[in-house]
Amino acid sequence: MEYLRLDHITVGYRKGEPVLTDFSMAVGEGELLSLLGPSGCGKTTTLRTVAGFVLPWKGKVLLQGRDYTRVPPHRRGFGLVYQNYALFPHLTVFENVAFGLRMRRVPREEIRERVAEALRMVKLEGLEKRLPGQLSGGQRQRVALARALVIRPKLLLLDEPLSNLDAKLRAGMRTELKRIQRELGVTAIYVTHDQAEAMALSDRVILMREGRIEQEGAPEEIYFRPATPFVADFMGFTNRFSARVEAVTEGMMVLSAGGMRIRASRAGTDLPPGSGVTVAIRPSSLRLYRGGEGIPGEVVSHAFQGESVQYLVSTELGELIVVHPETTVEFSPGEAVVVRADPEEVVVFPRKGDEG
Amino acid sequence: MRVPRSALAVLSLVLLFLLGPFLILFWSSFGTQASLAFPPKGFTLYWFRKVLGMRMFVDAFRVSVLLAFASTGAALLLGVPAAYALVRFAFPGKGFLELLFTSPIVVPGLVLGFALLSFFTAVARYPVPLRLFLGHMVLLFPYTVRVISASLRNFDPAVEEAAVSLGAPRWVAFLRIVLPNLRAGVMAAFILAFITSFNNVPISLFLSGPGVTTLPIQMLTYMEYYYDPTIAALSTLLILFTVAIIQLVEKTLGLSTTLGG
Numbered sequence: 001m002e003y004l005r006l007d008h009i010t011v012g013y014r015k016g017e018p019v020l021t022d023f024s025m026a027v028g029e030g031e032l033l034s035l036l037g038p039s040g041c042g043k044t045t046t047l048r049t050v051a052g053f054v055l056p057w058k059g060k061v062l063l064q065g066r067d068y069t070r071v072p073p074h075r076r077g078f079g080l081v082y083q084n085y086a087l088f089p090h091l092t093v094f095e096n097v098a099f100g101l102r103m104r105r106v107p108r109e110e111i112r113e114r115v116a117e118a119l120r121m122v123k124l125e126g127l128e129k130r131l132p133g134q135l136s137g138g139q140r141q142r143v144a145l146a147r148a149l150v151i152r153p154k155l156l157l158l159d160e161p162l163s164n165l166d167a168k169l170r171a172g173m174r175t176e177l178k179r180i181q182r183e184l185g186v187t188a189i190y191v192t193h194d195q196a197e198a199m200a201l202s203d204r205v206i207l208m209r210e211g212r213i214e215q216e217g218a219p220e221e222i223y224f225r226p227a228t229p230f231v232a233d234f235m236g237f238t239n240r241f242s243a244r245v246e247a248v249t250e251g252m253m254v255l256s257a258g259g260m261r262i263r264a265s266r267a268g269t270d271l272p273p274g275s276g277v278t279v280a281i282r283p284s285s286l287r288l289y290r291g292g293e294g295i296p297g298e299v300v301s302h303a304f305q306g307e308s309v310q311y312l313v314s315t316e317l318g319e320l321i322v323v324h325p326e327t328t329v330e331f332s333p334g335e336a337v338v339v340r341a342d343p344e345e346v347v348v349f350p351r352k353g354d355e356g
Numbered sequence: 357m358r359v360p361r362s363a364l365a366v367l368s369l370v371l372l373f374l375l376g377p378f379l380i381l382f383w384s385s386f387g388t389q390a391s392l393a394f395p396p397k398g399f400t401l402y403w404f405r406k407v408l409g410m411r412m413f414v415d416a417f418r419v420s421v422l423l424a425f426a427s428t429g430a431a432l433l434l435g436v437p438a439a440y441a442l443v444r445f446a447f448p449g450k451g452f453l454e455l456l457f458t459s460p461i462v463v464p465g466l467v468l469g470f471a472l473l474s475f476f477t478a479v480a481r482y483p484v485p486l487r488l489f490l491g492h493m494v495l496l497f498p499y500t501v502r503v504i505s506a507s508l509r510n511f512d513p514a515v516e517e518a519a520v521s522l523g524a525p526r527w528v529a530f531l532r533i534v535l536p537n538l539r540a541g542v543m544a545a546f547i548l549a550f551i552t553s554f555n556n557v558p559i560s561l562f563l564s565g566p567g568v569t570t571l572p573i574q575m576l577t578y579m580e581y582y583y584d585p586t587i588a589a590l591s592t593l594l595i596l597f598t599v600a601i602i603q604l605v606e607k608t609l610g611l612s613t614t615l616g617g
Contacts, residue, residue: 053517073520074529080521086514090536100522144518151522 003029003187004050004155009059011049018057019045020211027189032181034190034198036222037208038234043191046208047157050189052076063154074103076155079148079186083160085140087132093119093143094128100151118150121180138169145177149184156181156188162197174200195235199223207231229278229349237280237347241317245275253348255279258316260295264346276351283310283323285345288331294338295320299331313339378595385588392583403589413590416574419488423570424553427492428500431549432542434493435500440530442501443508457498465558468495473562484565491563495556496549503548507541508534547602554598 004027012018019042027033035043048054050061052073061068068076080086088096097115106114119125122142132140141161148156161177162170178201181188192198198205199219207215207222215227226232229240243257248271255262255277262279271277288299288311297315309329311322320339324330331337380394385403387396407413441447442454460468472491476482482490511534519529560570569577571594579587 051517051521053520072525073517074523074525076521077523078521080518082514082518084512084514086512086518088515088519088533099519099524103523103528147518147522157521 001029002026003031003064004189005060005062006046006049007060007062009046009049009056009061011045011054011056011059013045013054018211020049023059023211023213025206025213025216027187028203030185030187031203032178032188032190032201034192034202034205035208036192036195036198036205036234037214038193040210041208042211043193043208044159045211047159047189047191050155051078051080051157077151077153078155078157079151079153081141081144081148081156081158081161083163085132085137085144085164087140087143087147089132091131092128093124093130093132093135096132096143097147097150100147104151114150115146118146121149121183122146122176137165138173141165141173145180149180149186153186156186158188158190160192161190163192163194170197177201207234224345226280226347229280232280232347232349237282239281239283239286239320241279242351243277243279243348245271245273245277247273252343255346255348260316261293262295262341262346263343264348265343271348271350278349278351280347280349281341282345283321284308284325285342286320286322287340287342288313288322288324288337289340290337292338292340294340296336296338299333299335299337301333302329302331304329313337315339381588382592385585385592387585390584392585392588396585403585404593407586407590407593410586412574412578413571416569416571419485419568420554420571423488423492424550426489427496427553428546428549430489430493431496431500432545435497435504435545436535436538436542438497439501439504439508440534443505444513457501460495460498461502465495465556469558469560469562472559476563484563484568487563487565488560488568488570491559492553492556495559496553499549499552500545503545504538504541507538507544511537543605546605550601550605551598 006023006025009020009023010018011020011023023042023046025046035046037043045054049056052061052068052071056069059069088099091099094115097118098111101111101114115128116125119128122145124139124142124146127135127139132143135143141164144161158177162173165173174197190198190201199222202219205217205219205222206213209230215222215231222231223235226235226237233240241257243255243262245253246256246261247254251265253264253271255264257279264279295315295317297313297320300312300314300319302312303310305323307325307327309324309326311324311331313320313322322339384392384394384396386399386401387393388398388400388402389396438457442450442457469491472487472494476487476491515537516529516534519533520526524532555572556570557572557576560573564570564573575587575590
């Protein structure tokens with residue numbers, strides 16, 4: 001069911017320079033939606049518009065059908081979590097979490113109970129009397145989360161909440177965030193530039209570019225079937241080259257590039273033979289062999305990455321990056337190899353104004 | 357790590373140069389000669405007793421203290437919201453206002469004093485105490501705005517927004533979240549403004565009137581006629597007074613927030 005809707009929003013900070021133009025999106029009840037995109041794509045502005053800190057020039061913000069566009073931020077009852085935690089430095093953990101309840105004039109006894117409950121939920125019992133300066137980064141972010149959740153927000157807004165934490169902590173917090181959001185059934189908008197984070201957390205992802213929605217869908221959809229070259233690029237399809245459609249059969253295409261043949265399935269199967277295309281392939285979708293069919297090339301270098309090995313292979317189609325999920329290096333620089341791609345994971349985009 | 361000898365030598369020279377005059381002054385205020393001489397002979401508290409018994413100094417001291425407190429307080433009351441507006445909001449003419457707020461620091465004190473005098477004689481014929489109060493406030497306002505702006509800039513606006521998102525109207529967020537965190541800035545602004553007012557000569561020189569004058573002006577007047585250790589004794593007392601004020605401000609402002617938070 002639709003819960004929040006941004007309806008034809010145009011907004012910006014400087015006159016004549018809108019960040020979002022005629023932007024619309026919807027969030028379902030209980031859903032965790034990610035706004036994903038590079039910096040400057042307008043994702044934070046979208047979040048700030050929902051929060052009420054920036055007033056749209058045009059358009060409406062609707063929550064359960066009610067117009068929230070002109071409701072001041074302190075009356076919206078949305079919980080906010082910031083990248084740099086934004087805790088009140090002069091107040092204890094208890095008072096930080098209690099702040100929203102005090103503003104609502106909740107009775108003292110109830111404040112004590114609800115703060116305790118919120119701190120239990122984020123596993124911070126016993127730290128009530130600490131000041132934010134005496135906590136670790138992870139603990140601070142938990143306080144920020146408890147502070148936003150204790151008011152039972154109608155909407156939880158998260159602005160890159162994990163990007164200040166180290167990698168190990170981030171993975172842990174990710175699962176926890178998801179668990180808490182599920183448990184409470186709170187609708188959430190999650191802003192991030194980290195695609196892995198968006199994939200792991202979201203029910204749905206909106207990928208933004210220059211103030212517009214570039215693609216919208218389930219994480220799997222965006223991960224495996226990028227709709228545009230921009231999305232493919234952002235989602236890690238680093239290998240790219242031009243090709244031409246040679247033949248189209250049932251759900252399968254034969255492409256030719258530099259005199260070599262590559263098979264690709266699905267995506268853009270309505271392209272007629274002869275059309276020029278851009279091919280995008282993830283490094284992990286390519287494999288190296290010592291012979292057989294495929295793109296011939298020569299290993300330039302390899303880099304051991306712990307759980308995988310990354311090879312740089314020079315071919316007639318340019319340099320290709322290949323990642324093998326192995327813990328041993330199988331090919332050495334100078335070795336002649338053949339690169340093959342899994343047809344299921346080859347993505348093809350039509351090239352405009354190109355006949356081959 | 358060993359400090360090189362040459363550095364130590366330079367450091368002691370600088371210290372001597374900075375503290376030397378004060379030490380001489382301090383020492384002379386206990387001397388028994390009737391005129392300022394160095395090294396002073398003997399030891400007496402006579403000059404201190406004399407200063408504390410002189411109406412002209414005691415009255416002027418009272419005026420100076422009252423004036424410093426009043427004008428500093430007013431400059432802070434105006435300076436905090438002004439600094440907040442300048443740091444947090446963008447509005448047309450902001451650059452001009454920022455420039456305007458620095459001008460009294462850049463404009464020579466005598467020019468400012470003369471301008472104020474012209475204003476008070478030509479436009480607003482206010483009584484002398486009010487003139488002094490307004491004149492000092494104008495002088496101090498830019499200092500408070502500057503110092504408080506600096507500490508506001510170090511305060512993450514997201515913290516304030518977080519408070520607003522939790523249900524605090526802007527002004528409540530300001531009072532309960534922003535202001536307590538500006539403590540150090542307010543303290544610094546207070547001390548700077550208080551001392552600036554208390555030591556000011558050029559503005560007070562133009563705005564003082566019969567019967568109402570500040571201590572630095574009174575000291576200058578006295579020195580035109582006499583050259584004895586009275587002034588040295590008074591200066592010693594003033595240094596002690598200033599140190600006491602700074603201590604007091606630090607204690608009260610520091611303590612109240614610890615208890616209140």
